[in-house]
Amino acid sequence: MNLKRLGMVVAILALVSAPTQAGSFGVYGSFWSSDDADDSWGAGALVGFDFTKWVELEFHGTYYPDFGTEVSTQDIEVKAIPVDGGLKFNFLPSSMVNPYAGLGVSYYFLDTNQGDIDNETGIYGEAGLDFGGENARFFVEAMWRKLDTSIGFGAFDEDVKFDGIDWHAGGVWRWGK
Numbered sequence: 600m601n602l603k604r605l606g607m608v609v610a611i612l613a614l615v616s617a618p619t620q621a622g623s624f625g626v627y628g629s630f631w632s633s634d635d636a637d638d639s640w641g642a643g644a645l646v647g648f649d650f651t652k653w654v655e656l657e658f659h660g661t662y663y664p665d666f667g668t669e670v671s672t673q674d675i676e677v678k679a680i681p682v683d684g685g686l687k688f689n690f691l692p693s694s695m696v697n698p699y700a701g702l703g704v705s706y707y708f709l710d711t712n713q714g715d716i717d718n719e720t721g722i723y724g725e726a727g728l729d730f731g732g733e734n735a736r737f738f739v740e741a742m743w744r745k746l747d748t749s750i751g752f753g754a755f756d757e758d759v760k761f762d763g764i765d766w767h768a769g770g771v772w773r774w775g776k
């Protein structure tokens with residue numbers, strides 16, 4: 600495990616272990632439709648910590664095993680693991696249906712079957728709905744991702760944009776008030 604991954608894991612564990620009055624935990628299925636790559640299905644988990652009833656610090660981690668692209672007529676398979684952190688604004692947090700919006704930054708762990716690809720940072724914006732009971736809820740959301748990177752083949756580099764819409768649907772458990 601390299602130093603960046605170790606640092607990311609330690610930071611997430613420190614945040615998760617911090618005592619909190621209220622928060623959420625969820626799992627979801629995902630579909631990412633990108634500009635320069637094939638569409639990819641994935642799965643992920645999220646955890647959130649409420650600052651107030653209306654504002655939540657939220658972290659996502661998603662795994663996309665088959666995110667292909669074409670570079671100079673070669674088919675390249677890319678595995679992507681975006682780890683996201685940002686603020687989520689709940690508009691009706693106590694109602695049966697809660698619309699929300701958020702924004703934040705992402706760190707992308709990227710791997711390819713050919714050539715070299717660098718891990719990158721990016722930004723995201725999200726909007727969605729969660730609905731259900733007081734604690735157990737379902738959610739659907741759209742997340743717009745911005746990611747620019749390059750794939751290198753020795754002396755040759757090709758710039759690719761993985762910008763696009765990422766759809767999530769799943770369940771979330773909320774605790775506290």
